[in-house]
Amino acid sequence: MAFTYVSGRPCLDFMGTLKYRGGAGAEELLTGPECLSEWAIQAGLVGAAVDVADGDLAAALSVREAAYRIVIARLEGRRPPVADVALVNEWAAQPRITPRLLRSGATRREGTAAQLPATLAADLLDLLAGTDIDNVKRCAHDGCTRLYVDSSRGRNRHWCGMGTCGNQAKVQAFRARQRASAR
Numbered sequence: 001m002a003f004t005y006v007s008g009r010p011c012l013d014f015m016g017t018l019k020y021r022g023g024a025g026a027e028e029l030l031t032g033p034e035c036l037s038e039w040a041i042q043a044g045l046v047g048a049a050v051d052v053a054d055g056d057l058a059a060a061l062s063v064r065e066a067a068y069r070i071v072i073a074r075l076e077g078r079r080p081p082v083a084d085v086a087l088v089n090e091w092a093a094q095p096r097i098t099p100r101l102l103r104s105g106a107t108r109r110e111g112t113a114a115q116l117p118a119t120l121a122a123d124l125l126d127l128l129a130g131t132d133i134d135n136v137k138r139c140a141h142d143g144c145t146r147l148y149v150d151s152s153r154g155r156n157r158h159w160c161g162m163g164t165c166g167n168q169a170k171v172q173a174f175r176a177r178q179r180a181s182a183r
C-alpha cells in the first residue's frame with residue numbers, strides 16, 4: 001500500500017493512517033503489524049523493514065490516538081486529557097530511531113518497532129514545543145480529518161494536499177458552478 005505523506009510532520013502523517021475519523025466511514029490503514037513497518041519505511045523513519053509484533057502495533061496506535069486528541073485539544077484551546085499526556089511523555093522519553101553512521105561514511109536509519117512510537121511521540125512534543133503548531137490545520141474537505149502544517153506563504157492552504165483532497169474539492173466546486181450557470 002502506498003501511504004500518504006502530506007502533513008509536514010511524521011506525527012501528523014501518522015494520525016492520518018486513521019482516515020475519516022469520528023464516523024461510520026472511519027478507515028484504518030494500519031490493519032496489521034507489517035503495515036506499520038511499511039508505513040515507517042515510506043515515511044523515511046527506517047531504512048529497511050522492522051519486525052513488528054502485535055503489541056508494537058497496539059502501542060503505536062495508542063500513541064497515535066493520544067497524540068491526535070492532544071493536538072485537537074490544542075486547536076480547540078482545551079487542556080489535553082491527563083492519561084494522554086502521561087502516555088506521550090512516557091514514550092517520548094524512550095530511545096528513538098536515529099541515523100547510524102556506517103564505516104563507509106554513509107548513514108542508515110535503523111531501529112526496533114518499539115522505537116517507532118517513541119519517535120512519533122518525540123516528534124509530537126517537538127511540534128508542540130515549536131512554532132509549527134500555530135499553523136496546524138484540519139483539512140477543509142468534507143469528511144477528511146487529516147491534520148497538516150500549513151507552511152504556505154499566505155497561510156491560506158485549505159486542504160491536506162492537492163493530490164488528496166484539493167483536486168477533489170476543486171472538481172466539486174467547478175461542478176457546482178456549472179450547475180449554477182446551467183439554471
Ligand SMILES: [Zn+2]
Nearest residue numbers: 139144160165
Ligand atoms: Zn484532506
